[in-house]
Amino acid sequence: MKLNQSAQDELKKAAGKKAAALVEEGMLVGLGTGSTASCFIESLIERCRAGLKITAVSSSVRSLDIAKAGGIPVRSMDAVTSIDLTIDGADEVDSKFRLIKGGGGALLREKIIASTSKQMVIIVDESKLVDTLGQFGLPVEIIPFGYNATITKINRAGYMGTLRKKQDDSIYLTDNGNYIYDIHAPSRFSEPEKDHDTIINLPGVVETGLFFNLPLRVLVGRKDRTVDFIT
Ligand code: 5RP
Numbered sequence: 001m002k003l004n005q006s007a008q009d010e011l012k013k014a015a016g017k018k019a020a021a022l023v024e025e026g027m028l029v030g031l032g033t034g035s036t037a038s039c040f041i042e043s044l045i046e047r048c049r050a051g052l053k054i055t056a057v058s059s060s061v062r063s064l065d066i067a068k069a070g071g072i073p074v075r076s077m078d079a080v081t082s083i084d085l086t087i088d089g090a091d092e093v094d095s096k097f098r099l100i101k102g103g104g105g106a107l108l109r110e111k112i113i114a115s116t117s118k119q120m121v122i123i124v125d126e127s128k129l130v131d132t133l134g135q136f137g138l139p140v141e142i143i144p145f146g147y148n149a150t151i152t153k154i155n156r157a158g159y160m161g162t163l164r165k166k167q168d169d170s171i172y173l174t175d176n177g178n179y180i181y182d183i184h185a186p187s188r189f190s191e192p193e194k195d196h197d198t199i200i201n202l203p204g205v206v207e208t209g210l211f212f213n214l215p216l217r218v219l220v221g222r223k224d225r226t227v228d229f230i231t
Pocket residue numbers: 032033034035036037088089090091100101102103104105106107110
């Protein structure tokens with residue numbers, strides 16, 4: 001049974017609410033990016049309005065704007081060396097809890113925040129659980145300087161893709177002023193650590209959307225409307 005858009009939105013809201021319930025008084029909370037993370041931020045705003053005292057750091061300007069508009073006190077990441085709990089979405093999750101992220105273009109800040117967090121909860125619907133990463137493709141953040149040379153190096157390493165563009169056909173810019181090269185699906189990353197190492201070592205590549213070794217729990221929203229942690 002495939003869920004329609006409004007059922008999917010309800011599931012994201014339910015998952016966001018369950019994730020927001022994990023936030024405790026006094027925590028410094030990492031805010032992810034994307035439609036699912038936005039549902040979490042909205043639920044966190046409700047809890048803050050009901051009296052919860054927390055501070056937050058944001059993985060994107062988009063999430064920062066939502067949090068600030070809702071009255072969540074947001075700190076600059078420049079002054080932070082440890083985050084209590086980060087809650088974010090993902091594009092794919094495998095059985096070893098390795099992730100593909102970056103569909104929303106925030107992978108670099110998301111990875112900095114994730115790797116600074118003592119705990120992380122990823123919220124996804126069950127369609128994002130995969131046996132082998134890669135069906136979504138792989139977003140890679142690259143610097144604009146010499147980007148065609150960088151893309152050629154990525155291609156020569158065996159990964160074909162597309163430079164991310166906006167609807168008006170201009171090049172998509174990340175919050176860091178960089179570009180995103182979307183390695184095409186279906187690339188299959190059966191050893192994603194090796195793929196990450198190959199790509200990240202190419203000059204001009206800033207970060208890949210492959211995330212590993214995080215203190216991660218995964219909260220899954222299912223078609224039957226249940227939202228639970230998987231182990
Ligand atoms: C943004 C991300 C998002 O978490 C990912 O794309 C999932 O987004 P959504 O919850 O909208 O499906 O990595 O860079």
